[in-house]
Amino acid sequence: MTASGLRLTLDGASLGYGRGGVLHGVDLEVEPGEILVVVGASGSGKSTLLRGLAGLLPPYAGRILAHGEEITGPSPDRAMIFQEDGLLPWRTVLRNVELPLAIRKVPKQRRRDAAREWIARVGLAGFEDRLPRELSGGMRQRVQLARALAGAPRAVLMDEPFGALDAQTRAEMQRLLLDVLRDTSATVVFVTHDVDEALLLGHRIAVLTSGGVRILAGATREQILKEL
Amino acid sequence: MSVARTAEPRAAAPGGGAAAPAAPPARPRTTWRNRAVRVASLLVAAGLWQLLTVTDARIWLRFDRLPSLDEIAAEFAERLGTEVYYLDLLQSLIRILTGFGIAAVAGITVGVLIGRSRRAADVLTPLLEAVRPIPAIALVPIAILLFPTDEQGIVFITCAAAFFPIMVSTRHAVRALPTLWEDAVLTLGGSRWHVLWHVVLPGVLPGVFGGLSIGMGVSWICVISAEMISGDFGVGYRTWQSYTLVDYPATVVGMITIGALGWLTSALIELIGRRATRWLPRAEGSGA
Numbered sequence: 001m002t003a004s005g006l007r008l009t010l011d012g013a014s015l016g017y018g019r020g021g022v023l024h025g026v027d028l029e030v031e032p033g034e035i036l037v038v039v040g041a042s043g044s045g046k047s048t049l050l051r052g053l054a055g056l057l058p059p060y061a062g063r064i065l066a067h068g069e070e071i072t073g074p075s076p077d078r079a080m081i082f083q084e085d086g087l088l089p090w091r092t093v094l095r096n097v098e099l100p101l102a103i104r105k106v107p108k109q110r111r112r113d114a115a116r117e118w119i120a121r122v123g124l125a126g127f128e129d130r131l132p133r134e135l136s137g138g139m140r141q142r143v144q145l146a147r148a149l150a151g152a153p154r155a156v157l158m159d160e161p162f163g164a165l166d167a168q169t170r171a172e173m174q175r176l177l178l179d180v181l182r183d184t185s186a187t188v189v190f191v192t193h194d195v196d197e198a199l200l201l202g203h204r205i206a207v208l209t210s211g212g213v214r215i216l217a218g219a220t221r222e223q224i225l226k227e228l
Numbered sequence: 229m230s231v232a233r234t235a236e237p238r239a240a241a242p243g244g245g246a247a248a249p250a251a252p253p254a255r256p257r258t259t260w261r262n263r264a265v266r267v268a269s270l271l272v273a274a275g276l277w278q279l280l281t282v283t284d285a286r287i288w289l290r291f292d293r294l295p296s297l298d299e300i301a302a303e304f305a306e307r308l309g310t311e312v313y314y315l316d317l318l319q320s321l322i323r324i325l326t327g328f329g330i331a332a333v334a335g336i337t338v339g340v341l342i343g344r345s346r347r348a349a350d351v352l353t354p355l356l357e358a359v360r361p362i363p364a365i366a367l368v369p370i371a372i373l374l375f376p377t378d379e380q381g382i383v384f385i386t387c388a389a390a391f392f393p394i395m396v397s398t399r400h401a402v403r404a405l406p407t408l409w410e411d412a413v414l415t416l417g418g419s420r421w422h423v424l425w426h427v428v429l430p431g432v433l434p435g436v437f438g439g440l441s442i443g444m445g446v447s448w449i450c451v452i453s454a455e456m457i458s459g460d461f462g463v464g465y466r467t468w469q470s471y472t473l474v475d476y477p478a479t480v481v482g483m484i485t486i487g488a489l490g491w492l493t494s495a496l497i498e499l500i501g502r503r504a505t506r507w508l509p510r511a512e513g514s515g516a
């Protein structure tokens with residue numbers, strides 16, 4: 001059973017590399033179990049925001065919190081799905097999906113069974129022994145999703161996971177994501193530059209601009225485009 | 229974790245755009261014509277050698293002192309029947325495997341250390357870069373002074389020769405690893421040790437095997453040279469001894485033996501490397 005979703009908080013957080021950074025003094029609250037979609041133009045700091053939440057990039061000012069506790073580094077509670085292929089190419093689909101469980105030293109048979117269940121759940125039964133290079137882009141993203149969820153995270157951070165897919169595969173993946181997330185109570189922060197995707201997936205939408213973050217609840221396509 | 233219901237596996241490739249291939253496409257076959265050309269190429273070279281040596285040709289290059297193929301073949305047959313041939317072979321192999329083995333372990337360890345740790349790089353790089361330009365064979369005097377026996381000196385030279393290509397290739401491979409894989413393991417709950425075990429070590433294998441392959445080649449150059457300079461036995465020593473005794477057929481037999489050993493050990497590394505990096509996409513027909 002998945003534990004309850006994490007409350008994620010950015011409290012005046014400034015993030016980025018080099019002089020000036022990318023995000024300055026951002027305040028944002030993500031409620032447990034909600035799907036918050038972050039939209040913004042290229043270079044607006046969407047990925048930087050996610051890396052901060054993942055604990056891969058510490059803020060140089062302000063704080064980032066998970067359930068009230070300051071994030072000091074990556075944690076299995078906050079799994080990340082990348083736009084680029086984050087699968088380990090030398091591991092088969094099965095061994096990629098069981099990785100978070102192997103890291104936790106779950107006994108081999110148990111983790112294999114759990115990984116097989118997740119592989120079937122994302123519609124890839126029969127592909128367990130394939131290497132990532134033998135899969136299409138959409139299938140690799142399914143494996144990334146299964147791997148992230150196999151570790152039973154309390155938050156899933158998704159960095160334009162469907163950005164490189166064709167329209168049909170993207171629609172299929174969006175349906176699968178909503179379907180799979182229904183069985184978990186994980187908090188989801190989903191980054192995209194596609195407004196339609198944001199409207200379809202998000203409970204709330206955060207628009208990232210040079211002026212900061214603006215939360216839009218129940219916004220229309222036109223309102224979001226106006227904010228960007 | 230809740231997996232309430234199991235999705236039905238889709239009939240075709242799911243969410244895929246392009247379907248996953250049912251089976252990899254067949255590699256272009258090596259036809260009998262390709263093989264015939266390869267054999268003919270060897271036969272022409274051998275025939276030319278025979279022609280030039282039996283006619284004692286002197287066409288600026290002097291073939292009159294080189295043995296003909298039949299002389300070499302007769303010498304080879306005779307050598308194969310002697311115990312000393314196999315002892316030499318064994319001795320050279322022990323030296324190369326010891327020196328190369330130590331170099332492989334040390335080279336990979338130091339390469340990973342330098343590639344991953346800035347502090348280790350600051351401490352070790354100046355020393356290693358100061359020694360690296362010195363050809364291993366130029367270390368012979370140091371080896372003679374440093375080690376109590378010739379045997380240890382030869383292994384040291386062999387090890388020094390292989391160490392640098394292995395270390396440099398490993399260091400480059402570590403630094404070229406995409407950070408994405410490391411980030412993925414860290415966000416799945418992995419520690420730095422997990423990153424080392426699950427990302428760095430498997431990820432650097434293609435580069436490491438490149439270094440091992442080069443290292444084996446230079447190891448052979450150095451072990452044979454060292455045996456010629458200060459060995460008591462071994463294939464290099466025997467080849468040089470045959471030359472000084474004006475036994476040219478035996479010299480060529482030694483050269484052929486060295487070539488065969490070098491080829492065998494390199495082929496072994498290539499084979500292990502290909503098996504260990506099966507996940508790499510390979511060009512069609514590669515290795516045919």
